[in-house]
Amino acid sequence: MGWEEMQVRGYTEFVRTAQSYHGRPIFALFCGDKDAEGKSWCPDCVTAEPVVRKELHNLPDESVFIYCLVGDRAYWKDPNNEFRKNLKLTGVPTLLKYGTPQKLVEEECFKAELVRMLFTED
Amino acid sequence: SVQAQKEEDNPPNTMEANGLTPVPDSYDYDLIVIGGGSGGLAAAKEAAKYEKKVMVLDFVSPTPHGSSWGLGGTCVNVGCIPKKLMHQAALLGQALQDSRKFGWQFTEEVKHNWMTMTEAVQNYIGSLNWGYRVSLRDTKVTYENAYGEFVGPHTVKATNKKGIEKLYTAARFIIATGERPRYLGIPGDKEYCISSDDLFSLPYCPGKTLVVGASYVALECAGFLAGLGLDVTVMVRSILLRGFDQDMANKIGEYMKEHGVNFIREFVPIKVEQVEEGTPGILKVTAKSSTGNQMIEGEYNTVLLAIGRDPCTRKIGLDKVGVNINEKTGKIPVNDEEQTNVPHIYAVGDILQGKLELTPVAIQAGRLLVRRLYAGETTKCDYVNVPTTVFTPLEYGACGYSEETAVEKFGEENIEVYHSNFWPLEWTVPSRDNNKCYAKIICNIQDNERVIGFHVLGPNAGEVTQGFAAAIKCGLTKEQLDSTIGIHPVCAEV
Numbered sequence: 001m002g003w004e005e006m007q008v009r010g011y012t013e014f015v016r017t018a019q020s021y022h023g024r025p026i027f028a029l030f031c032g033d034k035d036a037e038g039k040s041w042c043p044d045c046v047t048a049e050p051v052v053r054k055e056l057h058n059l060p061d062e063s064v065f066i067y068c069l070v071g072d073r074a075y076w077k078d079p080n081n082e083f084r085k086n087l088k089l090t091g092v093p094t095l096l097k098y099g100t101p102q103k104l105v106e107e108e109c110f111k112a113e114l115v116r117m118l119f120t121e122d
Numbered sequence: 123s124v125q126a127q128k129e130e131d132n133p134p135n136t137m138e139a140n141g142l143t144p145v146p147d148s149y150d151y152d153l154i155v156i157g158g159g160s161g162g163l164a165a166a167k168e169a170a171k172y173e174k175k176v177m178v179l180d181f182v183s184p185t186p187h188g189s190s191w192g193l194g195g196t197c198v199n200v201g202c203i204p205k206k207l208m209h210q211a212a213l214l215g216q217a218l219q220d221s222r223k224f225g226w227q228f229t230e231e232v233k234h235n236w237m238t239m240t241e242a243v244q245n246y247i248g249s250l251n252w253g254y255r256v257s258l259r260d261t262k263v264t265y266e267n268a269y270g271e272f273v274g275p276h277t278v279k280a281t282n283k284k285g286i287e288k289l290y291t292a293a294r295f296i297i298a299t300g301e302r303p304r305y306l307g308i309p310g311d312k313e314y315c316i317s318s319d320d321l322f323s324l325p326y327c328p329g330k331t332l333v334v335g336a337s338y339v340a341l342e343c344a345g346f347l348a349g350l351g352l353d354v355t356v357m358v359r360s361i362l363l364r365g366f367d368q369d370m371a372n373k374i375g376e377y378m379k380e381h382g383v384n385f386i387r388e389f390v391p392i393k394v395e396q397v398e399e400g401t402p403g404i405l406k407v408t409a410k411s412s413t414g415n416q417m418i419e420g421e422y423n424t425v426l427l428a429i430g431r432d433p434c435t436r437k438i439g440l441d442k443v444g445v446n447i448n449e450k451t452g453k454i455p456v457n458d459e460e461q462t463n464v465p466h467i468y469a470v471g472d473i474l475q476g477k478l479e480l481t482p483v484a485i486q487a488g489r490l491l492v493r494r495l496y497a498g499e500t501t502k503c504d505y506v507n508v509p510t511t512v513f514t515p516l517e518y519g520a521c522g523y524s525e526e527t528a529v530e531k532f533g534e535e536n537i538e539v540y541h542s543n544f545w546p547l548e549w550t551v552p553s554r555d556n557n558k559c560y561a562k563i564i565c566n567i568q569d570n571e572r573v574i575g576f577h578v579l580g581p582n583a584g585e586v587t588q589g590f591a592a593a594i595k596c597g598l599t600k601e602q603l604d605s606t607i608g609i610h611p612v613c614a615e616v
Contacts, residue, residue, distance in 0.1 A: 101249035108256065117259055 003059040009033075009069040011082035017066055018098055025063035026098035027119065029109075030089060032076060033069045041073045048093040048109035055115045066098075151175045153495075154278055154292040156270040156438065159195020161471035161484030162298035163254060168492040170261040177290060178263055179270035179280050183302075186312040189320045192251030193258075193265065196300050196472075197481040199247055204322035205342055207243045209513045212349025220552035234350045236327035244323055272439035276466070279439075294495065297445075297454065297462075297469040298488065299438060301431035301479070306334070310394030314405050315425040318343065326401040328352065329423030334391055336362045338512045340428035341374065345515040348383045355384040355420070357391065359412050363512070367524035370560075370577050377516040377558055377579075386420075388412045394425055433473040443467065448475055458502050460491045478508050509576075509591035511584035516558060519587030521594055523575035528564045537574075538565045540600070544616040546581055561616045563603070571600035578613075586614040 006021075008014050018026055029052055032042030040046050056065060070076055070083050070092060083089045096103035097118060108114050153169050155162045158180025169176045182199075184190045191199035211234070218232050258265045268280035268288070276291045303317035316324065318339055329352065333344040336358040348354040356378075363371035379385055389409040398404040402423035409418050433452040440447055440454075445462045447454050453475035460468045468491055471484035486503050493499040509521035528537050541562035549555065564575030576590050590598075608615030 100252075101245055102252045104256070108260075111260065113259055114256055117255065121255075 002061055003056070003063045003065060005056075005065045005067060007067045007069075010071060011086070014066065014068045021064045025060055026066060027059065027063060028066040028068055028094075028096055028098055030068050030070050030083065030092050030094045030096075032092050033072050042076075042092050044091075044106050044109070045093040048095070051110055051112055052093075052095055052115055055112055055119055058116055058119045060120070149276060149291045149293045151177045151264075151290060151292040153177070153294050153296065153492075154179065154270070154290060155296045155298055156278065157195070157298035157300055157434075157471070158193045158254070158265065159298060159300045159471060159484070160197050160481040161300075161488040162195065162296065163193075163258075163488075164485040165296050165298065165470060165488030165492050166263050167257065167261055168489045169496060170263045172492070172496040174496055176263045177292070178258060178265045179268050179278070180265065181267060181269040181281075181283075183269070185317065185319045186305075187316055187320045189323055191323070192248065193254045193267070194247075194251050198250050198254075200319050200322055202481055203247060203250070204243050205318075205346075206513060207246070208239065208322070208346045208350075209342065211239050212346040212515065215349055215351070220548075220554070223552040236350070237325075239350075240323065240325070247322075270438065272443045272445075275443050275464075293466065295467045296488070296491070297435070297438070297440075297467065297473065298471045298484070299434040299473060301433050301472045303339075303427060304430040304432050305427060306391060306429065308391060308393055310396070310405075311427065314394045314396055315427045317427050321426060328426070329402045330421075331355070331424045331426055332357060332407055332420065332422040333426045333428060335428035335430070336360075336364070337428055337430065338363060338366075338514075339431075340426075341378065341514045342512065343426060343428060344383050345378060345513075348378070348381070349515055353384075354382075355386060355422070357386045357389055357407075357409060359390050360388065366512070366518075367520065367526065367575075367577055369525055369562075370518055370520070370579060373558070373560060373579055374512070374514050374516060374518055377555075378514065380555075381515060386418070389418065391425075392417075397421060431472070431479075435473055451475070459494065460487055460503070477505055478510070480508065480510060483508055507591065507594050509587045511587060513584070516579055517581060517583035519576075519578045519583030521576045521587055521591040522573070523564055524577075525562075525564055525575065528566075528575055532566055532568070532574075536567050538567055538571065538600075539563070540565070542616050544580065544613060546613050547611045548581070559613065563600070565600045573598045573600060573603060578616075580613050582613065589614075 006017050008017050031045035032040045034040045059065060075081055076092060091106045093109045094103055094105050095109050095118060102118055104114055104118055152174040154177045155166045156179050158178045162178060166176045166178045180193050182190045197203060215234060266280055268282040270278045270280050273279045278290055279287055280290060281287045303319055305311045321343060331347055331352055331354050333340050333354065333356045340356060344354050344356045362375045388411055390412050391407050391409045393408045395406045396403060397406050404421055404423060405425055406419060406421050407425060435447050435452045435454060443464055445464050445467055454462055454469045454473050455475045456462055456469050460470055462469055470487045470491060472479040490501050490503050507522050512518040525539060539562055543557050544559045544561060545556040546559060559580035561578045563573050565571040566574045573594055576594060578586050
């Protein structure tokens with residue numbers, strides 16, 4: 001079985017989804033919300049998303065890719081939002097391997113080489 | 123044997139594979155660094171800045187207990203970093219006790235959870251391992267998690283954990299393989315004892331611990347384990363902290379003794395047996411006096427060996443390329459440009475003969491070496507007056523000569539030692555020891571009373587020492603020191 005994608009919005013939904021896939025490798029991309037035209041308020045997320053999507057075919061079998069919209073800009077800027085507090089996210093976009101210290105933050109997500117390394121190496 | 127490799131993973135090395143000797147300029151890499159620790163990574167990243175084609179080979183052979191770790195070397199994984207964090211954990215325990223005297227009220231008993239601390243430390247280390255990998259990939263340094271060894275003058279064989287072998291060639295090499303803890307060579311040592319390689323990721327609390335050794339590794343580990351509330355005994359063959367100022371070493375030992383660490387002096391273990399299995403189990407240690415025939419026995423949950431470290435230079439094919447090593451110690455002699463007797467092979471870090479085994483030294487040596495090789499610079503690494511700190515419960519910072527070495531080199535009549543006890547202000551209210559913290563400087567009378575040795579025993583010794591190291595590098599004299607007004611109230615003003 002290859003990999004599958006889940007799209008979620010907000011912290012609670014993210015945690016619930018991640019927990020439901022416990023035991024399988026979980027990768028998550030956190031981006032700012034998108035407007036009615038599908039454009040995110042976060043310009044770096046706009047740049048990163050296609051780079052990440054292009055590398056998804058490298059995901060190991062059985063893994064889950066969670067695409068998570070964190071909220072609007074005001075929510076994200078709040079230093080006490082749940083993503084910052086509980087998941088220790090420091091910026092969007094963040095691409096991480098859930099449950100490990102392995103992550104790519106902001107401009108690191110623009111680099112296909114690094115994304116591929118995160119997806120394919122231990 | 124050479125196995126087939128995926129095209130995009132590896133640069134072509136078909137010449138080697140076909141048994142042909144490569145001619146210069148067609149090496150796979152400009153530089154191959156064997157060892158991804160402090161020295162190796164610093165050198166590799168520096169070389170990448172000059173657009174050189176660099177490869178790093180890093181591999182951790184698991185300990186007898188099966189412990190292993192990621193990229194970054196000893197300091198990051200099983201040395202300075204976890205050590206300092208656990209030392210901090212112990213200091214915080216002390217701070218919690220002190221806090222009651224400063225008015226903090228809490229009724230619960232304060233206990234320590236080993237697993238909580240260890241998981242947090244390992245998590246941080248994991249982020250460092252990952253950070254190095256990102257950094258190498260980003261600077262286009264090729265990294266392979268494989269054991270590197272020389273098989274020819276310009277060729278190394280890299281064997282990964284699955285046993286797959288690949289060959290790579292390079293114009294130049296840097297050996298930065300570091301060291302691993304030594305075992306005693308007695309019955310039961312590898313089966314039952316652990317080393318610092320295992321301690322910082324131990325998945326259970328070590329319990330009642332015997333630390334064998336009197337190195338800074340032994341004393342630092344014994345110190346923080348005791349600070350976390352464990353029953354700790356240190357078994358010492360002869361003196362404490364060989365190579366360090368003995369006056370300071372004895373003060374450190376006294377402080378530890380007064381603060382709950384047991385010392386068994388002048389004994390060495392001769393066998394370790396398992397009484398009970400478990401995590402931890404119970405071990406019985408039999409020891410013999412190093413000065414007579416007396417034998418003693420003791421039972422401990424954990425036996426931690428910290429009797430020394432040996433360079434990883436015996437099994438990397440140095441004989442195949444003619445690199446000389448000191449047969450007795452395994453260390454590699456190099457000239458003042460970190461070059462071995464083989465001109466295109468260099469070495470940095472703990473494996474060097476006659477040089478300090480410190481991360482910042484390895485980093486500096488690695489960087490300067492690469493700048494000399496590829497950026498036309500000429501600066502050599504300055505190994506003199508390197509500051510250092512031992513993170514025992516009472517920290518010890520030093521820079522320059524010990525008192526003994528100064529006397530030996532300059533003659534007792536030509537040096538002047540100025541010293542003082544001091545009582546940190548923070549220790550007054552909680553009534554902590556008022557006569558344990560100590561500072562001394564050693565001056566060369568014949569050279570304007572130049573400060574040639576700086577020693578301080580007290581809290582934050584590392585922070586205090588760093589600035590003075592810079593002053594010593596600038597030629598600090600006693601008069602200049604005296605005319606520098608102190609900051610008050612801090613320990614460093616002494």
